[in-house]
Amino acid sequence: MSIERLAKIKALLQQKTPSKTLRPQFWKPVGLLSRITPVGALHAWLKTPKSLTAKLKKRCPELHVKILSETFEIPLLSETQRLGLAADETVWVRCVVLQCGSDNWVYARTVIPAIGPDNPWQELQQLGNKPLGEVLFEMPNVQRSEFEFSKDTLDYWPYLAAHLNNAQQNKLASFARRSIFTENDAQLLLTEVFLPDLTTPKA
Numbered sequence: 001m002s003i004e005r006l007a008k009i010k011a012l013l014q015q016k017t018p019s020k021t022l023r024p025q026f027w028k029p030v031g032l033l034s035r036i037t038p039v040g041a042l043h044a045w046l047k048t049p050k051s052l053t054a055k056l057k058k059r060c061p062e063l064h065v066k067i068l069s070e071t072f073e074i075p076l077l078s079e080t081q082r083l084g085l086a087a088d089e090t091v092w093v094r095c096v097v098l099q100c101g102s103d104n105w106v107y108a109r110t111v112i113p114a115i116g117p118d119n120p121w122q123e124l125q126q127l128g129n130k131p132l133g134e135v136l137f138e139m140p141n142v143q144r145s146e147f148e149f150s151k152d153t154l155d156y157w158p159y160l161a162a163h164l165n166n167a168q169q170n171k172l173a174s175f176a177r178r179s180i181f182t183e184n185d186a187q188l189l190l191t192e193v194f195l196p197d198l199t200t201p202k203a
Ligand SMILES: C=C(O[C@@H]1C=C(C(=O)O)C=C[C@H]1O)C(=O)O
Pocket: 050, 051, 052, 053, 054, 065, 094, 096, 098, 106, 108, 109, 110, 130, 131, 132, 133, 134, 136, 190, 192
């Protein structure tokens, strides 16, 4: 680990409130999903098989993808750990929100280590506003891991609070799932966070 990175971590650890990058997350397997939320309707969303986009488009045909960020960066600590990366490893991260009109339904993070010409996920760098699911499930040898689940406040997720621009929502609970897609040994970690516009019943 570089001296600069060590100095940054030391400075972060000396802060009163840990940086979001170092805030712990607790991911649980499907057998402990009820500890994340007892709400059956949320279980149905969190355990949606195959393409989430396809399920959402049945409710909202005009569903669209808004890109919040696509860049090379050091991911969240929980992502570094899940992917078995070095603490200061830079990876390609795509953050989007799936929207129905102006409603924000799902925040999603795609994290791809070692993306490059030999990586089968490399084409995703040119995906743009096309939903990832329209490509992901068409890959010839793709394998998907079991889901893990977590509950965090909305402001845990990078770029989301700025997009929502509604400070009253920042501390609301959001429920997330994540899984690893593997194509020819190349990993892609996908996290999908279900937002209040989707999960809170309309009055
Ligand atoms: C993986 C899927 O694609 C959706 C679209 C995403 C994107 O465009 O980045 C990310 C996650 C998903 O909610 C899916 O449809 O299941």
